[in-house]
Amino acid sequence: MDGAAVRLDGIGKRMARTGDDVLADVNVTVGPNESVAIVGPSGVGKSTLLNVVAGLISADRGEAYVDGRPVTGPDPRVGYLTQKDTLFPWRTALRNVELPLQVRGVDRRTRRERAEAALHLVGLRDAAHRYPAQLSGGMRRRVALARLLVAEPRVLLLDEPFSALDAQLRVALQADLVDLVERDRRPMLLVTHDLEEAITVADRVLVLRGRPAAITADITISYPRPRDVAAVRFDPQFPILLQRLWKEIGDGGAARR
Amino acid sequence: MAVLPDADVESTGAPTVPVPARDRARPNVSLFGGRVLVTVAVLALWELASRTVVDPFWIGRPTAIAAALVDWVRTGVLATHLGPTLAETAIGFLLGGTIGVVLGFLLGYLRVLDALLTPFVTAVYTLPKIALAPLVLLWFGIGFSAKAALSALLVFFLVFFNTHAGVREVDPDLVDAARLMGASRGRLLRFVYLPHAAAWVFAGLRLSLPYALVGAVVGEMLAANRGIGYLLATAANQFDTVHAFAALGVLIALGLLLNAGVSVVEARVQRWQPQRLHRTEGW
Numbered sequence: 001m002d003g004a005a006v007r008l009d010g011i012g013k014r015m016a017r018t019g020d021d022v023l024a025d026v027n028v029t030v031g032p033n034e035s036v037a038i039v040g041p042s043g044v045g046k047s048t049l050l051n052v053v054a055g056l057i058s059a060d061r062g063e064a065y066v067d068g069r070p071v072t073g074p075d076p077r078v079g080y081l082t083q084k085d086t087l088f089p090w091r092t093a094l095r096n097v098e099l100p101l102q103v104r105g106v107d108r109r110t111r112r113e114r115a116e117a118a119l120h121l122v123g124l125r126d127a128a129h130r131y132p133a134q135l136s137g138g139m140r141r142r143v144a145l146a147r148l149l150v151a152e153p154r155v156l157l158l159d160e161p162f163s164a165l166d167a168q169l170r171v172a173l174q175a176d177l178v179d180l181v182e183r184d185r186r187p188m189l190l191v192t193h194d195l196e197e198a199i200t201v202a203d204r205v206l207v208l209r210g211r212p213a214a215i216t217a218d219i220t221i222s223y224p225r226p227r228d229v230a231a232v233r234f235d236p237q238f239p240i241l242l243q244r245l246w247k248e249i250g251d252g253g254a255a256r257r
Numbered sequence: 258m259a260v261l262p263d264a265d266v267e268s269t270g271a272p273t274v275p276v277p278a279r280d281r282a283r284p285n286v287s288l289f290g291g292r293v294l295v296t297v298a299v300l301a302l303w304e305l306a307s308r309t310v311v312d313p314f315w316i317g318r319p320t321a322i323a324a325a326l327v328d329w330v331r332t333g334v335l336a337t338h339l340g341p342t343l344a345e346t347a348i349g350f351l352l353g354g355t356i357g358v359v360l361g362f363l364l365g366y367l368r369v370l371d372a373l374l375t376p377f378v379t380a381v382y383t384l385p386k387i388a389l390a391p392l393v394l395l396w397f398g399i400g401f402s403a404k405a406a407l408s409a410l411l412v413f414f415l416v417f418f419n420t421h422a423g424v425r426e427v428d429p430d431l432v433d434a435a436r437l438m439g440a441s442r443g444r445l446l447r448f449v450y451l452p453h454a455a456a457w458v459f460a461g462l463r464l465s466l467p468y469a470l471v472g473a474v475v476g477e478m479l480a481a482n483r484g485i486g487y488l489l490a491t492a493a494n495q496f497d498t499v500h501a502f503a504a505l506g507v508l509i510a511l512g513l514l515l516n517a518g519v520s521v522v523e524a525r526v527q528r529w530q531p532q533r534l535h536r537t538e539g540w
Contacts, residue, residue: 088431103444
């Protein structure tokens, strides 16, 4: 293989219930330490695509590869952060972060050390012993990020990771994400309908649209790394990129259903 | 269906922002005083009524009831009859609870078995369980085991349905999250299903505890020669309201004590998200 972190080869998916083709011939490559964002109107099949990469569902056509090996089932090589809150409510923040290591049978002391380090990395050392119900939305997302990173996945998959947060918190967490990804040079595939988020975080933005959906545009974002998230937003090129993406998506959002 | 007393739910409940135990204790002092006041007022009114407008033949008299209770304690009658009732309740609770948890878990987890068997459990559940008491007495005789069996029967259904729901209601996103960590079926069970169901199991156990007592007492009332239920039935049959009330007083004290016990255990084991307990009340 070519060393790609993720490669999607002609992925097609049909909804079992309705018989509709959702995805048709989707081709995506994420380079060894590249951040790629997929944008598109809601309901276009972005999450379905990520679920295929994660191995939670199988494609009807085509093949998904992570690190050159085909995906055949739920795949611990990927770290998947979904839109929904999947912290375990009966575990403290620390024990949530420990869980991926515990599942792998890592011994107690090692996993505690690594989980503490991961929590420290996302700025939540002090909240280690609180339960999710006692954390704010932003803190919960940070715990989820820490849990993602502690497993040292080969590739990060993020599905609308910050859409439930208010605008300011969202930008703060995007900055954290960019820092974390750049620190480990970890490849990332991000799905979002927030165009600004896509431009801020990614090296490349792909547009997924149509029914069935396919990639219709591939736009390179050439902001340098390490990237200053706040500075990017006020760059004169930013609105131009935004407008270009907006046009590429076209009326896809309005025409749905 | 029995509903958890609000005060208990709140005292174990962690709202989004947790309230430290110290802050919670303070208003309870005045609340406790208020409750004592209410109790005293009711007893005083009762005493007054029995001495003026109502014949104590019908409603007894608090002072006489208290005297009867003291007499029971002194002569050892209470100990003689409390022992069997407690034992029947405990055995019934343990037996019904264990079977309920195991079966609820199995049927909740194994879909095929669930589809096959749960309709039958539901069918029996719709029966008023007390209606089975005569049959249970027939099968198990009039001794200890019949009361324990009746008690277990009542407990079983509540615990079964709660456990079943607890396993069924596991958030599929949490299951996916654990699968993505590479969790095998066994680890899914250990890290997702069991801890999730635990809250529901506790709710079921807590709800069923008073019913364990109900089963024992009803059994004793129908056919027995000892137990608090026997004392109650005998007193009532002899038109002895004072001793009937005394027996009821013992039952109330017993119920409160059992409830407090569960609360303590529950608060220790379930520190996360106890608001879920509210959702199980419908069972």
